[in-house]
Structure formats: structure tokens, C-alpha cells
Amino acid sequence: xxxxxQDAGVVVxxxxxGIGAALARRFAAEGARVVxxxxxxxxxxxxxxxxxxxxxxxxxxxIVAEARDALGGRVDVYCANAGVAFEDxxxxxxxxxxxxxxxxxxxxxxxVRAAHTLLPExxxxxxxxxxxxxxxxxxxxxxxxPSYSVTxxxxxxxxxxxxxxxxxxxxxxxxxCPQGVRTDMLAATGSAGDxxxxxxxxxxxxxxxxxxxxxEEDRFLILPHPEVAGFYxxxxxxxxxxxxxMNHIQQKWETGR
Numbered sequence: 001x002x003x004x005x006q007d008a009g010v011v012v013x014x015x016x017x018g019i020g021a022a023l024a025r026r027f028a029a030e031g032a033r034v035v036x037x038x039x040x041x042x043x044x045x046x047x048x049x050x051x052x053x054x055x056x057x058x059x060x061x062x063i064v065a066e067a068r069d070a071l072g073g074r075v076d077v078y079c080a081n082a083g084v085a086f087e088d089x090x091x092x093x094x095x096x097x098x099x100x101x102x103x104x105x106x107x108x109x110x111x112v113r114a115a116h117t118l119l120p121e122x123x124x125x126x127x128x129x130x131x132x133x134x135x136x137x138x139x140x141x142x143x144x145x146p147s148y149s150v151t152x153x154x155x156x157x158x159x160x161x162x163x164x165x166x167x168x169x170x171x172x173x174x175x176x177c178p179q180g181v182r183t184d185m186l187a188a189t190g191s192a193g194d195x196x197x198x199x200x201x202x203x204x205x206x207x208x209x210x211x212x213x214x215x216e217e218d219r220f221l222i223l224p225h226p227e228v229a230g231f232y233x234x235x236x237x238x239x240x241x242x243x244x245x246m247n248h249i250q251q252k253w254e255t256g257r
Contacts, residue, residue, distance in 0.1 A: 030212065119171075125170070
């Protein structure tokens with residue numbers, strides 16, 4: 001058992017399925033009291049009933065107060081997990097203001113809004129834990145998905161900023177950056193996901209296991225696919241070579257569509 005989450009009040013957004021549901025189940029198994037959030041109220045209630053938690057459906061940007069009340073007035077761990085992904089293709093196809101606005105709102109600004117609401121209490125208490133489900137796309141990139149890649153980079157940057165700004169005041173931050181995970185979102189990535197992500201895809205429960213281990217070890221960066229660390233170092237150390245490799249994958253995708 002992970003002592004840091006036993007009897008903790010935990011909120012997981014986008015928890016009606018996929019990674020979010022796996023996180024909710026694992027936190028509950030560790031003895032936490034869990035609020036399950038999802039836009040789909042039926043899915044949120046089903047997961048909450050399964051784990052003995054509380055469903056708080058709705059927009060992830062606006063449920064912190066209700067979730068706090070459901071947990072008896074205190075949120076200890078907030079998992080900003082809700083996300084959206086679009087297979088935009090090239091920039092001509094991706095120039096859809098609604099797609100970009102939705103991606104910014106869900107993948108980044110929901111994290112900012114939640115942290116803004118949570119921080120005053122956490123700073124007064126000197127404790128709080130913010131978990132951001134980012135994706136390896138936030139460290140690297142993803143072919144065929146510009147809005148997802150760019151906004152996930154933003155989510156990672158925001159998690160970094162939170163950590164470096166508030167860690168001396170008791171705020172713990174974790175950024176989860178998996179590659180392919182067998183969820184509906186992976187299926188929605190289409191042929192690009194089939195090429196890049198499916199071959200090494202893991203189960204949502206594997207992501208939850210990685211997070212709990214990261215919490216126990218007090219690590220900021222959580223890599224359910226350990227090989228991502230090498231890719232990240234390669235990208236930083238030899239950017240032109242890395243971009244050439246990614247462009248080769250892009251060309252392979254274009255010819256295979």
C-alpha cells in the first residue's frame with residue numbers, strides 16, 4: 001500500500017473509462033476516497049459504484065468545488081486526466097478553430113483552472129498533489145496530430161512550472177507521459193496511431209501502476225514506457241537527427257494511408 005494516498009481525498013477527471021477509470025480503481029484499492037468525474041454521467045456513476053466512490057459528472061474545468069464538498073471539504077490529490085485527441089493530418093486539415101479551441105481548453109486550460117482553484121487551500125495547508133496526464137506527445141510529438149501534440153506540450157510545461165514554483169511549499173506534482181495505451185482515444189488516432197503507438201501499447205492499469213510507484217518514489221516524471229526517456233534525451237541532444245527520424249515515420253505514414 002502507498003501510504004501517501006491512504007484515506008486521501010482524490011479527484012480523477014475523465015474517469016468514465018480508459019486511464020482515468022484505471023486511476024480511480026487503483027486509488028480506491030489503495031484506500032483512498034475517490035471522486036469520479038466524466039462528461040458522461042452514466043459512465044462516471046458506473047465507475048463510482050464499482051469502486052465505492054462518488055460520481056461528480058460534468059466539465060472537468062468546473063467541478064473542483066463540488067468534488068471538494070463530496071470529499072468532506074478537502075481534496076488531497078487531483079488527477080487532471082480528461083483529454084481529447086484529433087487526427088488532424090497536415091496543417092491545412094488541422095486549421096479548424098473549434099478543434100484547436102477544444103484541445104486548448106481540455107488538454108491545458110482545464111489543468112490551469114483546477115490548479116488555480118486548488119492552490120489557495122493547498123498552500124495554506126502546506127500540502128497537495130497535482131497529477132497531470134500528459135502523454136509522451138508532450139515530451140516528443142505525434143505525427144498527424146498537431147493540436148494534440150502542441151497542447152500536450154503545454155500541459156507538460158504547466159506541470160513543470162507548478163512543480164518548480166511550489167514544491168518548496170509542500171505541493172507535489174506528477175506528469176504521466178505514456179505512449180500508446182489501449183483506450184478509445186488510441187483507437188481514435190486512426191492510421192497514425194496504428195503505425196506509431198499500437199505496437200507497444202500497454203493497458204490503462206499499467207499506467208495506474210506506474211503512477212502509484214512514482215508517487216511512492218516522489219518522482220515528477222512518470223514514464224509507463226521507460227524507453228521514452230531515451231527518445232527524450234535523443235530529441236534534446238540531437239534535434240536535427242531526431243526530426244529526420246520522425247520525418248521518415250511521417251513519410252511512411254503518408255505512403256501507407
